[in-house]
Amino acid sequence: GAVVSQHPSWVICKSGTSVKIECRSLDFQATTMFWYRQFPKQSLMLMATSNEGSKATYEQGVEKDKFLINHASLTLSTLTVTSAHPEDSSFYICSADTGSGTEAFFGQGTRLTVV
Amino acid sequence: RKEVEQDPGPFNVPEGATVAFNCTYSNSASQSFFWYRQDCRKEPKLLMSVYSSGNEDGRFTAQLNRASQYISLLIRDSKLSDSATYLCVVDNYGQNFVFGPGTRLSVLP
Secondary structure (H helix, E strand, O other): OOOOEEOOOEEEEEOOOOOEEEEEEEOOOOOOOEEEEEEOOOOOEEEEEEEEOOOOOOOOOOOOOEEEEEEOOOOOEEEEEEEOOOHOOOOEEEEEEEOOOOOEEEEEOEEEEEO | OEEEEOOOOOOOOOOOOOOEEEEEEEEOOOEEEEEEEEEOOOOOOOEEEEEEOOEEEOOOEEEOOOOOOOOOOOOOOOOOHHHHEEEEEEEEEOOEEEEEEEEEEEOOO
């Protein structure tokens, strides 16, 4: 199946700093990528839809100025958590659209801990 | 009402047991349906797609009832390795996946 690589797999940062998470489609071009957040014992919640070459579409309640998304190429989308706070600590996962209309392919996830 | 709802769980079953998970969705226009499996601290992985005619993959059987907006997953002869959280996933349009809250399964020796 299609491969999506996410990096880093875990990161610890200080409050107030910014963290960038990368999501790459390794063997296909992804015009659309999705960013999810998952708090402990909860399901994945869609944060935003990232479209190559255009602005991301954010879900209600997600601050676009805090969670910056850049989808500069067909194989790379980045999520930057700006001015991170402890409440941003979570598991962030990306997925990519292969265009086949079937299953979603997920990155390995990034566990962010803000101290 | 949440868009996708699942049995709250957790389910604790002995090895060899048969266990069934239920899922309901609220959007009648939903197009595609899936069961994903998520191990602790890992990304979700596709277990199987769900079709109206029902489909089976080894010990796993998935059913979809569009009229009732209901999806099920049956696991026969449970293995220890089946312990995970099972996510019911609905695709409303394109690749806009909506995840259920998940049902945790623990298969006990």
